[in-house]
Amino acid sequence: MVVELVSVGTELLLGNIVNTNTQFLAEQCALLGLSMYHQSVVGDNEERLAEVIRTALGRSDVVILTGGLGPTEDDLTKEVCAQVMGFDLKEDAHTKKRLEEYFKNSIYKNITDNNWKQVMVPEGAIVLDNDNGTAPGLILEKEGKAAVLLPGPPGELIPLFKNQVFPYLKKLQPEVIRSQMVKICGVGESQVEDRLLDLIDQQTNPTIATYAKTGEVHLRVTAHAKSEEEAKRLVKPVVKEIKSRFGDYVYSTKEEESLEMAVVRLLQKHELTVTTAESCTGGLLAGRIVNVPGASDVFREGFITYSNKAKRKYLDVSKSTLKKYGAVSEQTAREMAVGGVFAADCDVCVAVTGIAGPEGGTEDKPVGLVYIATCMKEKVTVKKYQFKGNREKVREMAVVRALDLLRRSILGNY
Amino acid sequence: MVVELVSVGTELLLGNIVNTNTQFLAEQCALLGLSMYHQSVVGDNEERLAEVIRTALGRSDVVILTGGLGPTEDDLTKEVCAQVMGFDLKEDAHTKKRLEEYFKNSIYKNITDNNWKQVMVPEGAIVLDNDNGTAPGLILEKEGKAAVLLPGPPGELIPLFKNQVFPYLKKLQPEVIRSQMVKICGVGESQVEDRLLDLIDQQTNPTIATYAKTGEVHLRVTAHAKSEEEAKRLVKPVVKEIKSRFGDYVYSTKEEESLEMAVVRLLQKHELTVTTAESCTGGLLAGRIVNVPGASDVFREGFITYSNKAKRKYLDVSKSTLKKYGAVSEQTAREMAVGGVFAADCDVCVAVTGIAGPEGGTEDKPVGLVYIATCMKEKVTVKKYQFKGNREKVREMAVVRALDLLRRSILGNY
Numbered sequence: 001m002v003v004e005l006v007s008v009g010t011e012l013l014l015g016n017i018v019n020t021n022t023q024f025l026a027e028q029c030a031l032l033g034l035s036m037y038h039q040s041v042v043g044d045n046e047e048r049l050a051e052v053i054r055t056a057l058g059r060s061d062v063v064i065l066t067g068g069l070g071p072t073e074d075d076l077t078k079e080v081c082a083q084v085m086g087f088d089l090k091e092d093a094h095t096k097k098r099l100e101e102y103f104k105n106s107i108y109k110n111i112t113d114n115n116w117k118q119v120m121v122p123e124g125a126i127v128l129d130n131d132n133g134t135a136p137g138l139i140l141e142k143e144g145k146a147a148v149l150l151p152g153p154p155g156e157l158i159p160l161f162k163n164q165v166f167p168y169l170k171k172l173q174p175e176v177i178r179s180q181m182v183k184i185c186g187v188g189e190s191q192v193e194d195r196l197l198d199l200i201d202q203q204t205n206p207t208i209a210t211y212a213k214t215g216e217v218h219l220r221v222t223a224h225a226k227s228e229e230e231a232k233r234l235v236k237p238v239v240k241e242i243k244s245r246f247g248d249y250v251y252s253t254k255e256e257e258s259l260e261m262a263v264v265r266l267l268q269k270h271e272l273t274v275t276t277a278e279s280c281t282g283g284l285l286a287g288r289i290v291n292v293p294g295a296s297d298v299f300r301e302g303f304i305t306y307s308n309k310a311k312r313k314y315l316d317v318s319k320s321t322l323k324k325y326g327a328v329s330e331q332t333a334r335e336m337a338v339g340g341v342f343a344a345d346c347d348v349c350v351a352v353t354g355i356a357g358p359e360g361g362t363e364d365k366p367v368g369l370v371y372i373a374t375c376m377k378e379k380v381t382v383k384k385y386q387f388k389g390n391r392e393k394v395r396e397m398a399v400v401r402a403l404d405l406l407r408r409s410i411l412g413n414y
Numbered sequence: 415m416v417v418e419l420v421s422v423g424t425e426l427l428l429g430n431i432v433n434t435n436t437q438f439l440a441e442q443c444a445l446l447g448l449s450m451y452h453q454s455v456v457g458d459n460e461e462r463l464a465e466v467i468r469t470a471l472g473r474s475d476v477v478i479l480t481g482g483l484g485p486t487e488d489d490l491t492k493e494v495c496a497q498v499m500g501f502d503l504k505e506d507a508h509t510k511k512r513l514e515e516y517f518k519n520s521i522y523k524n525i526t527d528n529n530w531k532q533v534m535v536p537e538g539a540i541v542l543d544n545d546n547g548t549a550p551g552l553i554l555e556k557e558g559k560a561a562v563l564l565p566g567p568p569g570e571l572i573p574l575f576k577n578q579v580f581p582y583l584k585k586l587q588p589e590v591i592r593s594q595m596v597k598i599c600g601v602g603e604s605q606v607e608d609r610l611l612d613l614i615d616q617q618t619n620p621t622i623a624t625y626a627k628t629g630e631v632h633l634r635v636t637a638h639a640k641s642e643e644e645a646k647r648l649v650k651p652v653v654k655e656i657k658s659r660f661g662d663y664v665y666s667t668k669e670e671e672s673l674e675m676a677v678v679r680l681l682q683k684h685e686l687t688v689t690t691a692e693s694c695t696g697g698l699l700a701g702r703i704v705n706v707p708g709a710s711d712v713f714r715e716g717f718i719t720y721s722n723k724a725k726r727k728y729l730d731v732s733k734s735t736l737k738k739y740g741a742v743s744e745q746t747a748r749e750m751a752v753g754g755v756f757a758a759d760c761d762v763c764v765a766v767t768g769i770a771g772p773e774g775g776t777e778d779k780p781v782g783l784v785y786i787a788t789c790m791k792e793k794v795t796v797k798k799y800q801f802k803g804n805r806e807k808v809r810e811m812a813v814v815r816a817l818d819l820l821r822r823s824i825l826g827n828y
Contacts, residue, residue, distance in 0.1 A: 014450075
């Protein structure tokens with residue numbers, strides 16, 4: 001079963017809004033095990049919209065159209081789709097009654113004329129009542145193809161989809177799909193694929209998809225089968241094999257678990273408290289840790305010591321270290337981490353000092369040079385990194401590597 | 415001149431990520447005055463990708479393709495596009511040298527074999543050096559049509575587009591387009607539109623486009639004309655009118671200037687130093703300030719005081735205040751801001767305390783309740799906010815409002 005998405009709206013072509021509906025719908029369709037090969041966006045233009053609908057219906061079984069169902073003149077989706085599929089529009093008594101009810105309870109007392117176009121429905125279409133707006137959703141079926149029309153506002157689209165379209169599509173899909181994530185940090189995308197080349201080459205069912213995130217690689221292993229059990233049985237050995245190849249570079253196999261969540265979970269498990277001592281990242285590292293609900297179990301305070309004076313004042317970095325080696329050095333990173341543990345009276349500290357740029361680089365210490373240190377149970381680990389990219393990228397990479405070093409320091413100590 | 419966007423990547427079809435590149439590119443193309451009628455997404459599949467490229471080149475003058483330029487086997491964009499347009503691939507010595515340099519400075523010592531495919535370039539293509547990744551951008555020109563190929567990661571795509579593709583597209587466009595940004599913080603999108611309704615209704619040239627960002631609204635006033643001077647002359651009075659309607663809600667009229675840049679510029683102008691005292695934002699506010707190159711002029715240290723104990727230890731918030739009013743209260747926010755100025759010995763402090771959720775809300779203090787305070791020249795301002803959305807959204811909104819309150823506090827004191 002192949003499904004395709006068509007978003008209708010000139011505001012998308014002008015870049016006025018991000019198309020989040022498409023991500024939502026794509027994820028839901030993947031969850032249903034439907035194949036999706038195309039998504040497209042077209043403006044509020046009759047001719048081009050008709051052409052896009054014709055193409056989509058030609059190559060896919062189900063076409064989900066979003067937007068262009070409202071009361072205004074440039075809302076054309078229903079009219080054009082009905083025309084392309086050969087349906088006449090007819091007043092729908094049920095929808096008319098709902099529209100009158102809607103306006104009776106609304107702050108707008110009068111129903112403006114243009115609203116009446118929303119009660120016109122293609123003959124024989126399935127009408128999907130919209131509890132959050134005036135335009136109903138519609139399903140048009142013809143010759144084994146279906147067009148699903150949904151209003152554009154996410155607050156209307158999402159509940160309509162979940163409550164009415166999801167069950168409709170589920171009935172069309174005979175197979176079960178199951179997928180599992182494997183999240184890796186500390187290995188580059190190309191290296192990950194290199195080490196999995198044999199598995200990727202021979203993949204049919206399950207398949208392995210790789211997703212590069214900043215400083216991370218996510219792998220999704222997906223199997224389709226006749227039953228949930230069979231799909232699980234197909235996924236399991238592949239995930240196991242990947243985990244054995246990457247060892248503790250794998251930080252999670254949970255879809256919704258981010259790197260910082262994995263770190264906080266590990267700290268919770270070992271009943272450890274952590275603090276952060278940040279120079280170039282300026283709070284972003286702590287900000288990531290605090291992203292995790294319940295971070296207060298393990299994180300109580302953090303230090304943003306951007307100036308040398310602050311490094312001395314809060315973290316007791318020695319004047320002579322700063323003078324002799326500089327703020328961006330192995331020695332300073334080490335003293336920051338050790339000082340952080342003492343100052344915050346906690347179990348582990350992760351410290352970051354580096355040159356984020358664009359200014360401040362030298363031949364010896366170029367932009368992108370970052371030292372990250374952890375201090376835990378009197379054991380100090382310092383790593384030197386040379387990141388590429390602009391100020392933002394260097395700082396983002398530093399945060400990811402700091403979280404990862406923290407994670408490994410805990411694992412290494414247990 | 416008609417431009418069209420094609421995003422390549424199965425991860426988009428699976429809904430793993432939101433397609434933010436498309437919004438960025440659509441906005442930039444609108445800025446250039448280019449017409450856009452279609453956007454599409456296709457997976458990492460040779461046949462379908464070829465078909466989509468053929469269709470796009472058939473109906474548009476310029477096709478911008480994003481994604482699928484990386485080192486892995488399913489990165490096919492360059493190969494397929496070259497084939498469709500009839501170009502051979504050839505090793506590019508310049509790109510090869512850059513790739514070797516990249517890996518020399520990277521933590522990954524070995525260049526895995528699959529990386530070498532990135533040095534193969536369609537013969538005669540314009541190579542766009544990528545400073546933030548390994549895959550270069552490319553422009554292929556043939557028979558009055560052009561394909562622009564850009565890497566998918568936004569951190570690579572955005573600088574490549576701004577520095578190299580924007581000037582290229584600008585040259586293709588015969589009319590002069592001039593636009594100016596007006597960036598507003600502290601007024602909602604619908605309110606902005608409401609107050610500009612008369613201007614928006616009568617717009618033809620220049621046009622006013624609104625873009626909603628987290629906690630901000632950006633307005634772009636765009637005029638097209640035969641000369642730079644004429645376009646400028648059209649834009650100027652409209653920008654002036656908008657500024658007069660929104661007063662100091664307008665924080666910048668510079669395209670490149672972010673809210674934190676405007677804040678740092680203002681602090682520099684008045685020779686003020688700032689510190690941050692953060693609870694629920696946990697470092698994100700300081701992280702935004704440190705985003706700005708040269709932030710060290712105005713920012714030296716920041717406090718992340720997530721626990722009550724830390725609020726007392728570093729910011730001298732009184733035990734009785736915490737007990738009587740709680741950590742999320744006007745009183746605590748006030749004492750945090752005052753304490754921050756003293757502890758960091760600086761001119762101004764901005765403090766944030768709130769309930770980011772999902773846990774921790776009560777009937778009196780629901781999730782999303784945030785107090786933000788500034789202390790400057792002994793004047794303390796505290797504002798109460800009730801934000802909507804998940805933990806991430808609440809924290810993001812708190813950071814934006816904190817930056818804005820800091821900005822207004824400085825303006826109010828001068």
